Amino acid sequence: MLELRNVTKVFNPGTPNEVRAIEGVDLTLEEGAFVAIIGTNGSGKSTLLNAVAGTFLVDSGTISLDGTDITRWPEHRRASLMGRVFQDPFTGTSPNLTIAENLVLAAQRGLPRRLGWALNRKAKDEIRARVQQLNMGLEHLIDNPIGSLSGGQRQALTLLMATWLKPRLLLLDEHTAALDPKSADQVIALTDAVVTRDRLTTLMVTHSMHQAANLGDQLIMMHRGRIIQEFRGAEKRRTRVDDLLARFEEVRRADQLDETAAEMLERTYV
Amino acid sequence: MSLLIGALTIGFILSLLALGVFISFRIFSFPDITADGSSTLGAAVAAAMIVNGVNPVVATAAGFAAGFVAGAVTGTLATKFKINGLLSGILVMTGLYSVNLHIMGRSNVPLLGEKTLTTYAQAIGTTVLGGRTSLNVMGWEVSTLDASVLGLTFVAIALTGVLLYAFFQTHLGTAMRATGDNSRMIRALGVNDGNMIVLGLAVSNGLVALSGAFLAQYQGFADVQMGIGMVVWGLASVIIGEALVGTRQLGFIICGAVMGSILFRLLVAIALRLGLNPNDLKLITAVFVFLALILPSLMRKFRSRRVRLSHA
Ligand SMILES: Nc1ncnc2c1ncn2[C@@H]1O[C@H](COP(=O)(O)OP(=O)(O)OP(=O)(O)O)[C@@H](O)[C@H]1O
Ligand SMILES: [Mg+2]
Numbered sequence: 001m002l003e004l005r006n007v008t009k010v011f012n013p014g015t016p017n018e019v020r021a022i023e024g025v026d027l028t029l030e031e032g033a034f035v036a037i038i039g040t041n042g043s044g045k046s047t048l049l050n051a052v053a054g055t056f057l058v059d060s061g062t063i064s065l066d067g068t069d070i071t072r073w074p075e076h077r078r079a080s081l082m083g084r085v086f087q088d089p090f091t092g093t094s095p096n097l098t099i100a101e102n103l104v105l106a107a108q109r110g111l112p113r114r115l116g117w118a119l120n121r122k123a124k125d126e127i128r129a130r131v132q133q134l135n136m137g138l139e140h141l142i143d144n145p146i147g148s149l150s151g152g153q154r155q156a157l158t159l160l161m162a163t164w165l166k167p168r169l170l171l172l173d174e175h176t177a178a179l180d181p182k183s184a185d186q187v188i189a190l191t192d193a194v195v196t197r198d199r200l201t202t203l204m205v206t207h208s209m210h211q212a213a214n215l216g217d218q219l220i221m222m223h224r225g226r227i228i229q230e231f232r233g234a235e236k237r238r239t240r241v242d243d244l245l246a247r248f249e250e251v252r253r254a255d256q257l258d259e260t261a262a263e264m265l266e267r268t269y270v
Numbered sequence: 271m272s273l274l275i276g277a278l279t280i281g282f283i284l285s286l287l288a289l290g291v292f293i294s295f296r297i298f299s300f301p302d303i304t305a306d307g308s309s310t311l312g313a314a315v316a317a318a319m320i321v322n323g324v325n326p327v328v329a330t331a332a333g334f335a336a337g338f339v340a341g342a343v344t345g346t347l348a349t350k351f352k353i354n355g356l357l358s359g360i361l362v363m364t365g366l367y368s369v370n371l372h373i374m375g376r377s378n379v380p381l382l383g384e385k386t387l388t389t390y391a392q393a394i395g396t397t398v399l400g401g402r403t404s405l406n407v408m409g410w411e412v413s414t415l416d417a418s419v420l421g422l423t424f425v426a427i428a429l430t431g432v433l434l435y436a437f438f439q440t441h442l443g444t445a446m447r448a449t450g451d452n453s454r455m456i457r458a459l460g461v462n463d464g465n466m467i468v469l470g471l472a473v474s475n476g477l478v479a480l481s482g483a484f485l486a487q488y489q490g491f492a493d494v495q496m497g498i499g500m501v502v503w504g505l506a507s508v509i510i511g512e513a514l515v516g517t518r519q520l521g522f523i524i525c526g527a528v529m530g531s532i533l534f535r536l537l538v539a540i541a542l543r544l545g546l547n548p549n550d551l552k553l554i555t556a557v558f559v560f561l562a563l564i565l566p567s568l569m570r571k572f573r574s575r576r577v578r579l580s581h582a
Contacts, residue, residue: 075458111460113461118443
């Protein structure tokens with residue numbers, strides 16, 4: 001359903017700060033796939049997600065969703081198809097608006113904003129009911145500014161916002177990285193629950209080998225802007241944290257070898 | 271007494287300006303100085319139409335519409351053409367100076383003897399009071415003209431405030447507030463944040479122009495210079511209002527902006543009465559806003575130093 005063909009993004013092209021953040025990435029997601037993405041720092045995981053979400057337009061390649069080419073669509077237009085949760089709990093919510101106002105904005109994701117009342121009684125009742133399902137006691141606070149909540153509470157609400165209207169695609173970018181271990185576990189449990197319940201097609205970047213090994217049915221490893229390995233089906237189910245760590249170690253050694261080789265060549269020829 | 275009523279009336283009229291500035295500076299964090307030009311624009315359009323025999327209600331509405339367009343232009347420069355927000359406002363404000371001169375045909379249009387909202391107000395007041403030319407308020411003699419203009423201005427501002435509050439509770443208004451608060455989030459929720467800014471600045475400058483149109487009819491003339499310093503004036507009112515209500519709740523802040531505008535106008539009227547040179551007014555307003563802007567961080571510094579000293 002999601003298809004990336006030969007997607008490349010270069011930041012600051014033609015300057016000394018040029019970064020080839022993703023290069024020639026091909027990726028196909030089946031309907032209902034739950035894909036975890038891991039990779040070293042700066043390997044292009046966030047860039048890949050942002051390319052899909054339309055935070056910027058890619059330099060080359062095509063992105064299509066459900067057979068529609070969305071490569072040139074602006075971010076706000078793609079949002080009608082995608083729900084997002086960001087790494088920083090401050091990015092996904094509007095701090096000065098109340099919990100209820102934030103959620104009602106999400107309940108209109110991708111719809112034209114009109115002059116009807118945002119929060120009538122019916123809307124508030126539904127918000128209270130769905131917030132209650134988070135089991136965080138937030139249903140009594142829906143008229144408080146969302147900025148007064150903790151990071152974990154905000155991420156849980158952002159997840160609720162992203163999935164309020166069932167998205168065609170759910171994008172999660174290290175959405176538990178900024179949380180304490182307990183909140184992180186809570187948000188991961190909520191993620192697993194909603195993805196399973198609604199059978200959401202999901203792309204989840206994670207920093208945790210543990211999450212990568214235990215969640216999802218497909219695993220992608222990125223390095224230097226490229227996808228270097230994919231685990232699917234039975235192979236993915238067999239994969240353990242140790243396997244992933246071993247693979248990373250391999251990558252690191254290969255890099256070192258590359259560097260030593262380059263140094264040697266330099267010493268010999270320059 | 272007529273000094274007090276005059277200050278109140280102008281305070282109410284300028285509270286529309288404060289509400290406009292509140293939208294651009296506070297809701298969108300957009301330093302929009304188009305207001306200096308659109309305030310005069312509203313006055314110019316209304317005055318030119320009234321002189322040409324147009325119904326003053328229609329002329330005032332046209333003033334609002336002209337400001338709306340001016341704000342939309344600033345918003346478009348800033349979002350579609352990616353010009354710095356401050357510069358977008360400067361460009362439109364500068365351009366408006368010529369536009370205003372063209373609309374008025376000269377630098378000053380007197381409205382004496384014309385049919386304006388002020389004469390309407392007087393007519394209504396006279397009917398209501400049964401033809402009396404003055405009334406007695408707690409021992410003070412107040413002319414029917416002053417009282418009815420103040421009354422009608424109050425009604426107009428209350429209506430605008432309520433409408434504005436209601437607007438910000440709609441889906442569209444909520445999306446606008448979120449745009450100023452967190453544009454990344456609102457884009458991820460499928461809203462074109464650029465369009466929100468264009469519309470927001472349009473409404474903001476529409477209100478500012480409306481205030482200009484009222485002011486011209488109240489003081490009896492439109493002048494090409496009358497908008498100078500309006501942004502800073504509006505900002506001062508908003509800051510005073512925020513200090514008065516001390517909360518971030520929208521309804522209170524809207525009331526606060528109106529109260530701030532009135533209080534500031536009263537303070538100015540008193541200062542002028544006590545012999546303040548009118549030429550110094552803008553300088554004093556600017557210094558006041560400067561102080562209000564730096565005061566919070568100065569207080570924080572002062573407090574943290576006190577804490578450190580008490581620990582030592
Ligand atoms: N907006 C940008 N402008 C310039 N360079 C960028 C930008 N965004 C990312 N980069 C660069 O692109 C590369 C890939 O970044 P990206 O954020 O995708 O990595 P990541 O895999 O998400 O890393 P992390 O694990 O640290 O989150 C990095 O070198 C980064 O510095
Ligand atoms: Mg990242």
